[in-house]
Each structure stands twice: as C-alpha cells, then as structure tokens.
Amino acid sequence: MHQRPDTEDLLAAVALFLREQAIPQLPGHAAYHARVAANMVDIVRRQLQLAPAADAQERQRLRTLLQADGSLAELNALLCERIADGRIDLQTPGLPAHLWQSTLDKLAVDQPSYASYRRAKEA
Numbered sequence: 001m002h003q004r005p006d007t008e009d010l011l012a013a014v015a016l017f018l019r020e021q022a023i024p025q026l027p028g029h030a031a032y033h034a035r036v037a038a039n040m041v042d043i044v045r046r047q048l049q050l051a052p053a054a055d056a057q058e059r060q061r062l063r064t065l066l067q068a069d070g071s072l073a074e075l076n077a078l079l080c081e082r083i084a085d086g087r088i089d090l091q092t093p094g095l096p097a098h099l100w101q102s103t104l105d106k107l108a109v110d111q112p113s114y115a116s117y118r119r120a121k122e123a
Helices: 006-027 028-066 070-083 096-111 114-123
Strands: none
Touching: 028 070, 028 096, 070 096, 096 114
16 A cells, blocks of 8 residues: 655655755756756656556557557557658558657656647647
C-alpha cells in the first residue's frame, strides 16, 4: 500500500525547495544549474503522470495505423521504416492526426508552457 508522500509529492517538494530555498541563495552559475535541475524534476514528475496513458494511446493509434502489433518502440520503428520506403506518407489516413497528437503529448511533458502548445490545447 502506498501512502503519501508519493513520488509526485516528493518530486514537487524537491522542485519547490530548489526554486524557493536553494536558488535565491546560490551565486549566478550555480543558481542557473539549480533552475535546470528544478525543471528536470518537473519534467520527470509530468512524465510519471502523463506518459503511461499517452504511450498507451500512441501504441493503439500505431496498431490501427500500421495494422501491426508490437511494443511502442517496435511500432515506431515500423512507422519510420514505412515512411522511409514510401509506403506511408502524409496522405495516409490517420497519419497526420497521429503525428499531431504524439507531438502534443510530448509537449505536455517537456514544454507545457510553450505558447503554441497552449494555443493548440485551447483550440
């Protein structure tokens, strides 16, 4: 049985500590690296929250698009192979939507404050 604090709480606490306690006390270059570390902690936290569902949905889209089964990595490799040899292109039904959704899912983890991502989510 898992009780609080859970992984998400612990990562949020580390990021908060870095931003509110450590960074204000550090000199320039060290403060910069602490900001980078806080951002990385936030990415890991979002990855733990969002990636499992996004990966499952991506795998399902790929299974449908490719009419094949395999791991997410295997299906992405197959997609790349089929794009490279011309069997699939942007005219293939479902490919543009799949690529767009995969991009939005990655941005939700890596850059959720990216202006174009926010506009796309609002649309």
